[in-house]
Amino acid sequence: MGSKIVRIALNLRVTLDSHLFLPEMSDGSAFIGYRALWEWQDCCRKGTNMQQEDVIEFKGQLRGDLIEPTDVQYEKERRVYNAMIDRKPRLIAKCVDVADVMAALHFGHKHGLRVSIRGGGHNAGGLGVCDDGLVVDLSPIKYVHVDPATKTVRVGGGCTWGDVDHATHAFGLAVPSGIISTTGVGGLTLGGGMGHLTRKYGLTIDNLLAADVVLSDGRFVTASATENTDLFWGIRGGGGNFGVVTSFLFQAHPVQMVCAGPMLWNLEQAADLMKWYREFIVQAPEEINGFFAFLTVPPGPPFPEDLHFKKMCGIVWCSTVTLEQANEILEPLRSFRRPAFEFFAPMPFPMLQSMFDGIYTPGLQWYWKADFVKELSDEAIALHIKYGSDLPSLHSTMHLYPINGAAHKPRNDATPWSYRDATWSEVIVGVDPDPANTDHITAWAKNYWEALHPYGAGGAYINFMMEGEGEDRIRATYRDNYDRLVRIKAKYDPNNFFRVNQNIRPDADTMRS
Ligand SMILES: Cc1cc2nc3c(=O)[nH]c(=O)nc-3n(C[C@H](O)[C@H](O)[C@H](O)COP(=O)(O)OP(=O)(O)OC[C@H]3O[C@@H](n4cnc5c(N)ncnc54)[C@H](O)[C@@H]3O)c2cc1C
Numbered sequence: 001m002g003s004k005i006v007r008i009a010l011n012l013r014v015t016l017d018s019h020l021f022l023p024e025m026s027d028g029s030a031f032i033g034y035r036a037l038w039e040w041q042d043c044c045r046k047g048t049n050m051q052q053e054d055v056i057e058f059k060g061q062l063r064g065d066l067i068e069p070t071d072v073q074y075e076k077e078r079r080v081y082n083a084m085i086d087r088k089p090r091l092i093a094k095c096v097d098v099a100d101v102m103a104a105l106h107f108g109h110k111h112g113l114r115v116s117i118r119g120g121g122h123n124a125g126g127l128g129v130c131d132d133g134l135v136v137d138l139s140p141i142k143y144v145h146v147d148p149a150t151k152t153v154r155v156g157g158g159c160t161w162g163d164v165d166h167a168t169h170a171f172g173l174a175v176p177s178g179i180i181s182t183t184g185v186g187g188l189t190l191g192g193g194m195g196h197l198t199r200k201y202g203l204t205i206d207n208l209l210a211a212d213v214v215l216s217d218g219r220f221v222t223a224s225a226t227e228n229t230d231l232f233w234g235i236r237g238g239g240g241n242f243g244v245v246t247s248f249l250f251q252a253h254p255v256q257m258v259c260a261g262p263m264l265w266n267l268e269q270a271a272d273l274m275k276w277y278r279e280f281i282v283q284a285p286e287e288i289n290g291f292f293a294f295l296t297v298p299p300g301p302p303f304p305e306d307l308h309f310k311k312m313c314g315i316v317w318c319s320t321v322t323l324e325q326a327n328e329i330l331e332p333l334r335s336f337r338r339p340a341f342e343f344f345a346p347m348p349f350p351m352l353q354s355m356f357d358g359i360y361t362p363g364l365q366w367y368w369k370a371d372f373v374k375e376l377s378d379e380a381i382a383l384h385i386k387y388g389s390d391l392p393s394l395h396s397t398m399h400l401y402p403i404n405g406a407a408h409k410p411r412n413d414a415t416p417w418s419y420r421d422a423t424w425s426e427v428i429v430g431v432d433p434d435p436a437n438t439d440h441i442t443a444w445a446k447n448y449w450e451a452l453h454p455y456g457a458g459g460a461y462i463n464f465m466m467e468g469e470g471e472d473r474i475r476a477t478y479r480d481n482y483d484r485l486v487r488i489k490a491k492y493d494p495n496n497f498f499r500v501n502q503n504i505r506p507d508a509d510t511m512r513s
Contacts, residue, residue: 049111049112050090050111050113054107054110054111055068055091058091058093058103058104058107061103061107062093062094062095062096062100062103062104063096063097063099063100064093064094064095064096064100064137064140065094066091066092066093066094067091067092067093067094068090068091069088069090074092077092077094077137078092078129078135079121079362079363080118080121080122080123080126080128080129081120081121081122081123081124081182081362081363081366082122082123082124082125082126082364082365082366083362083363083364083365083366083435084126084365084366084367084435084438085125085126085129087126087129087130087131088131088132089116089129089130089131089132089133089134089135090113090132090133090134091113091133091134091135092134092135092137093107093134093135093136093137094137094139094140095136095137095138095140095141095158096140096141097141097246098212098214098220098246101136101138101141101157101214101244101246102214102218102220104134104136105136105214105216105218105244105497106218107134108133108134108136108497109216109218109497113133113134114130114131114132114133114134114499114500115130115133115134115135115136115497115498115500116128116129116130116133116134116135116136116500117136117138117186117240117244117498117500117501118135118136118137118138118139118184119138119139119157119158119184119185119186119187120139120158120160120182120183120184120185120186120187120188121139121184121362122180122182122183122184122187122188123187123463124366124367124368124464124466125465125466125467125468126467127187127240127467127500127501127502128184128187130500133500136244137158138156138157138158138186138244138246139158140158141156141157141158141159141246141247142156142158142159142163143155143156143159144156144159144163144164144166144167144168145167146167146168146170146171146173146252148171148173151173151251151252151253151254152209152249152250152251152252153167153168153173153175153249153250153252154247154248154249155185155247155248155249155250156246156247157185157186157244157245157246157247157248158184158186159184159185160181160182160183160184160185161177161178161180161181161182161183161184161185161188161353162181162182162350162353162354162357163185164177164185164250165177165181165349165350165353165354166350168252169256169348169349169350171252172254172255172256173252173253173254173255173256174197174252174253174255174256174349175204175207175250175251175252175253176193176194176195176196176197176198176200176201176202176203176204176206176207176253177193177195177197177204177353178193178194178195178204179195179196179291179316179353179356180353180354180356180357180360181350181353181354181357182357182362185248186240186245186248187239187240187463188204188463189204189205189208189245189248190235190236190237190238190239190240190245191237191239191461191462191463191502192204192205192236192237192417192461192462192463193205193463194401194403194407194425194461195353195401196258196260196289196316196318196352196353197253197255197289197318197320198289198401198402198403198405198406198407199284199286199287199288199289199402199404199405199406199407200253200286200287200289200320200405200406201253201406202406202407202409202410203407203417204250205236205237205415205417206406206407206410206415207250207251207252207253208235208236208248208249208250208251209224209225209249209250209251210222210223210224210225210227210232210248210249211223211224211232211235211245211247211248211249212245212246212247213228213231213235213242213243213244213245213246214243214244214246215242215243215492215493216243216492216493216495216497216498221243223235224249230488230491231243231488231492233415233416233484233488234416234484234485234488234489234492236415236416236417237415237416237417237418237462237478237481238416238478238485238488238489238504239462239463239501239502239504240498240500240501241485241489241493241498241501241502241503241504242488242489242492242493242498243492243493243498244498255320255349256348256349257346257347257348257349258318258319258320258346258347258348258349258352259317259318259319259321259322259323259326259344259345259346259347260316260317260318260319260344260345260347260352261316261317261342261343261344261345261347261352261355262314262315262316262317262341262342262343262344263314263315263317263333263339263341263342263343263344264295264297264307264312264313264314264339264340264341264342265312265313265314265337265339265340266312266340267311267312267313267385267388267389269313269337270294270313270384270385270388270389271381271382271385272336272337273292273313273315273337274292274313274376274381274384274385275378275381276333276336276337277290277292277315278375278376278423280332280333281402281404281423282404282423284329284405285321285329286405286406287319287320287321287325287329288317288318288319288321288326288329288330289317289318289319289402289405290315290316290317290318290402291315291316291399291400291401291402292313292314292315292399292400293313293314293315293316293397293398293399293400294311294312294313294384294388294389294391294397294398295311295312295313295314295391295397296309296310296311296312296391296393296394296395296396296397297309297310297311297312297341298359298394302343303341304341307340307341309394311388311389311391312340313388314339317330317344318352323345323346326344330344359395360395360431363433364395364431364432364433365430365431365432365433365434365435365437365438365441366429366430366431367429367430367431367438367441367442367445367466368427368428368429368430368445368464368466369427369428369445369446369448369449369460369464369466370425370426370427370428370449370460370461370464370465371426371449371452371453371456371457371458371459371460372403372419372422372424372425372426372456372457372458372459372460372461372477373400373422373423373424373425373426373455373456373457374421374422374423374457375423375455376400376423376424376455377455379455380452380455383451383452383455384398384452386451387428387444387447387448387451387452388448390444391444392430392432392437392440392441392444393430393431393432393437393440393441394432395429395431395432395433396429396430396431396432396441396444396445397429397431398426398427398428398429398448399426399427399429400424400425400426401424401425401426401427402423402424403419403420403422403423403424403425404423407420408420408421412479412480412481413480413481413484415481416478416481416484416485418459418477418478418479418480418481419457419459419461419477419479422457425460425461425464426452426456427461427464428445428448428449428452429445430442430444430445458476458477458479459473459476459477459478459479460473460476460477461477462474462477462502465502469502471503471505471508474502474503474504477502478504482504482508482510483510485504486504486505486506486508486510487510489504489505489506490506490507493506494506
């Protein structure tokens with residue numbers, strides 16, 4: 001009988017329109033269906049003044065769907081990229097436009113709900129989703145308008161970088177972004193944004209020209225170099241603290257084909273390679289970018305079978321010059337230590353951008369720790385090799401992303417992103433498909449990080465942090481820019497309505513900084 005009740009409750013599908021509940025049950029037990037519904041309504045009311053009629057009215061105000069725990073798509077919709085995150089929001093508003101975002105924020109305010117903003121859902125700390133609150137899901141706001149005359153790109157707040165790369169590539173253009181195409185434009189941009197074009201064209205925020213923002217009080221404003229300039233400063237690194245960005249305007253650059261791909265070496269050569277790399281990357285031409293990695297070779301093409309599952313070190317290159325010029329730049333490396341394998345070739349930029357998507361698919365367990373790094377000492381290299389040789393799973397890795405070249409040009413206070421003087425952004429990533437390995441990958445990442453942290457520069461890239469790393473870590477990251485961020489937060493979000501993020505409290509003690 002018990003299992004039958006569970007089955008019936010699970011089979012309950014509640015269809016809502018703005019006026020009416022229509023419970024449909026596959027095996028006809030109206031009583032049990034209504035009971036499940038009643039329990040859910042009761043759960044919704046807890047701690048807020050939200051009634052079922054309010055939800056129905058809210059649904060009528062939205063053009064997009066409003067997903068509730070009783071909806072069949074709820075389980076799928078509450079999931080984010082990192083499968084370690086298991087949060088259960090009360091409502092998920094699939095916003096299709098600015099009006100939907102306004103309605104959602106108004107509803108969240110009125111009913112005292114915790115509100116999270118979801119762009120691409122990639123945040124490893126799961127900051128796009130919240131327990132027991134309202135998810136403002138921007139994924140349906142999906143458009144990319146390229147203006148080839150000005151080389152600018154208008155991007156809807158719910159796009160992924162794959163959407164942008166696809167649209168800009170047709171015009172021979174690209175916007176600097178990250179290395180996985182399924183990552184959201186929203187979270188990546190607001191945190192800074194680094195990837196294959198960082199050394200040539202800077203961080204993503206260095207290419208942001210304007211943004212449309214819905215503030216916590218429902219006002220719609222534009223932030224740019226000429227309008228709401230304090231807000232424009234704040235969103236270029238301050239994360240989702242200030243409002244919901246419904247549209248981004250970027251400067252794009254003439255990038256169509258790149259010469260790019262990984263080179264791999266045996267771990268016995270890792271120390272020599274890291275020492276070579278630390279000298280090379282700080283004085284290399286800006287046309288070439290290369291991030292260093294410890295990795296396990298995936299068991300499939302293009303990798304030769306004898307390397308499958310082998311732990312190796314590597315550099316993933318991206319150059320915007322011709323193959324001949326790129327080979328000239330990399331000739332000293334090939335003569336110094338010939339790679340055991342390389343896949344360095346001319347390719348369309350979107351191909352590079354999605355090269356690792358197939359390995360890092362959504363739904364893996366994911367735990368990472370990060371630091372900015374100024375110098376890579378011999379002692380730090382020895383520790384990297386110790387932990388990098390002991391990767392706990394096929395997907396686990398460590399990356400050193402260069403923060404130099406064009407990314408060094410703006411001053412530390414030009415944007416909140418205050419580590420322009422770092423040389424690398426280091427991220428130690430424990431990843432595995434199997435939930436049973438969660439503790440193992442987490443412990444490895446923590447131990448690796450603890451060993452290397454004393455060699456770091458203090459703070460870490462805000463987008464490479466988990467949730468709850470603490471205010472001190474956030475302060476350490478923003479350094480002298482923290483107080484200014486607090487003032488902007490107090491002006492634009494005085495009640496800390498947007499707090500599901502790497503939070504900058506409007507009432508934070510600025511005397512401490
Ligand atoms: C596989 C993988 C690869 C990555 N590679 C890179 C990389 O190469 N370079 C890099 O810089 N980073 C990289 N990241 C980190 C990435 O930048 C962050 O995870 C970022 O938070 C993802 O943005 P999102 O919109 O997908 O996230 P979400 O989980 O949707 O959102 C995260 C937070 O961002 C804020 N936010 C998102 N959209 C908006 C919006 N429109 N308005 C206001 N606030 C918003 C909110 O505070 C939200 O809580 C990577 C992450 C993963 C998982």
